[in-house]
Structures are given as structure tokens and as C-alpha cells.
Amino acid sequence: MSTTASTSSPSGAAPLFVLAGPTAVGKGTVAAYIRQNYPKVWLSVSVTTRAPRPGEVDGVHYHFVGQAEFDRMAEQDELLEYAIVHGRASYGTPRRPVQDAIEAGRLPLLEIDLQGARQVRERMPDAFFVFLTPPSWDELVHRLIGRGTESAQEQAVRLETARAELAAQKEFDATIVNEDVGVAAAELVDLMERHASAARATH
Template sequence: MSSLFVLAGPTAVGKGTVAAFIRDHYPRVWLSVSATTRTPRPGEVDGVHYHFVSQQEFDQMAADGDLLEYAVVHGRASYGTPRRPVLEAISQGRLPLLEIDLQGARQVRERMPDAHFVFLAPPSWDELVHRLIGRGTETAEEQAVRLETARAELAAQAEFDATIVNQDVGVAAAELVDLMERHISAAR
């Protein structure tokens, strides 16, 4: 049984916020750093939040088989998980966590079906809309695209092994880490 955990859910549900909370409060969890072609948001640091790369660099990584999963998200930017660091974390017995989108989670399930998949859900649709609009990082057009995508992503919840509702970031993070630790303890 793989110790790899995959956290996915709809856009604006707070995947990145929960992952950042885990990074800051649970050092025993190894958090994968995805590569992306999108522009950094305010406060994001290259190599910490994402590896910000050009489309040409990203395409080369994909062609070389260096990505465990990758996709174009919201029809705009490419995202992917570098393969080698994930495999190294697993072999070192760490608690590895991927925070990725639904497309990526499906690819990881194909390549690593024994990984554990956790869906991060919003408390309600209205709260999801409020979070997306409230963060103010996308244009109205981008918000509309993301909300359309979110409807389809919410419908995929049944594909996951567990669901955590992100009502409170600290509580959601604690629930996820507890789930990871219980899974690892049971596998020993």
C-alpha cells in the first residue's frame, strides 16, 4: 500500500491554503511542489509554492517523462507534479502529499492506484463562489470559467477514498494529517 496521499477538489475550495497550513504546522508531512506555467500570485515564492516555468520548459518536462501527472487547468495554464521528488519521499518513508486538481488526481490514480485520494469539499456552493470572488486574483471572465469547472469537479467527489469539508482551514488540515497518520500506522 502506497503512503502517497493526493488532495484534490474544486477550484477555490482552499486546497492551496490547507496545503500551506500543513507546510507551516506539520513538518513531518512532505508536500510536493508542482510546476506551473501560470504567473505567480502575490506572496508566492518559486520553489516553495510552485516551480514557475515557461511553457517550453514544462513541455520538455512532460516529453521527458519527468512529470507524474500534468494538465492544462481552466484552459489556461499547465500544472504538473515532478515525478522524482515524489518517489524519493515515498522511498524515504515520509508522509508525502500532493495538492493537485481533479485531472491530475485521475492521472495519479492510473499510475499509482494504491495511493489514497482525499476530496476537499466546500461547506456549500455559495461559500465556494464567495471564496473565489473574494480572493480577487482572477478577472470576471476567469472566475466564470473556474466556476463552470468547479461544478464538474464537485460531481467527482464519489471517485475519492475520503472527503474533508473545508469549513475551517486548521481543522481541515488536522483532519487530513490525522487521516494520513492513521493510514500509515495501519499499514505497518
């Protein structure tokens, strides 16, 4: 984890919004819906060392890099947050595009895992953190197994991780239940717009 000092949003800039939640809750699906339907929202594109899943496009869904390049970015403090997820692949958020979006007054959104959200809170404590939760534990299990992108062993690891991640809900500023992707996305964007307007009004 980087130890660089925390960063605050410049006066008048839109605050940073962070969407996190347990594995398989649908964070990526909600983010993709927002990307397609809410152009006013600026979505950060993470870097990762894992292989692309079917349909994923480099530079759109993720920046796919090798471990050596990822390590270089981390060492040179080019990542706002980074972590090894599920003990396998590395994920991180490029710092400069996020800072540019904040300074431009966009509605910047990070869709990241719980480890990353905790790092961002340390470095940007004025960010607004939203927890995406499933309608039920059974539904979360159904989604993870149903998408068929992981082996049985990987599914077991992710379910164990999800149980611990669900307990972190109390750390967040707001919670949205992902029962319907479109509804969850609309609730998130509305929350972002209202909070950003309130934050600008205080400056």
C-alpha cells in the first residue's frame, strides 16, 4: 500500500465517489450500465494483471497489463490504490485521470473492491463511499455461480471473501441494494448528483 499523503478535492470541484461491495454483487454491471446511460458520470478505468473475460475491451473495461508494468506503476506512485484481489490478480486505480476528472468538475466514480476503497478513504477522506449489497445471500451465491467465469475452487474463495466483505457495510456513507441494475444505477447517479450539488454549495 502506498504511503503518500492524503489528497483533498480542490475548492468547487466535484467530490470523488467510490462504489464498492462484495464480490459478484454486480458492481461491474452497474458501472457498465452507468457508462452506457449516464455520460455525465466519469468512470475510472482500473488496471489489472488478470486476463480479460469474454467481451471485455482493453482501455474500456480495464487496462490489462503485465505484473512488471503494474509493479512499476505502484512503485512510482501512479496508482491511487492497488491490491491483490482473492490472492490472485493485482488491481489498481490510475491516479492522474481521477485527479483530472475531479479538477474538471466531472462526476467521478471509482468501481473498486473493498481493499481499494479503504485505501482511497485514507488518501482522500472527503470522498463519498457507496456500498452495493445483494438482495440476499442466496442471490449473491446464485449470481457468482451462475456467471460461470470462475472454477469451483475460485468460487469457494470468492464466497468466503464475500462473507467478510458484507460485514464492512457499516464503513460506508450510503448503501444501495442491487436488485435491479437499472434501478440501482439510477439511485447511485441521483445520490452522486445530490451530494455533489451540496458539496459545491458549501464552497
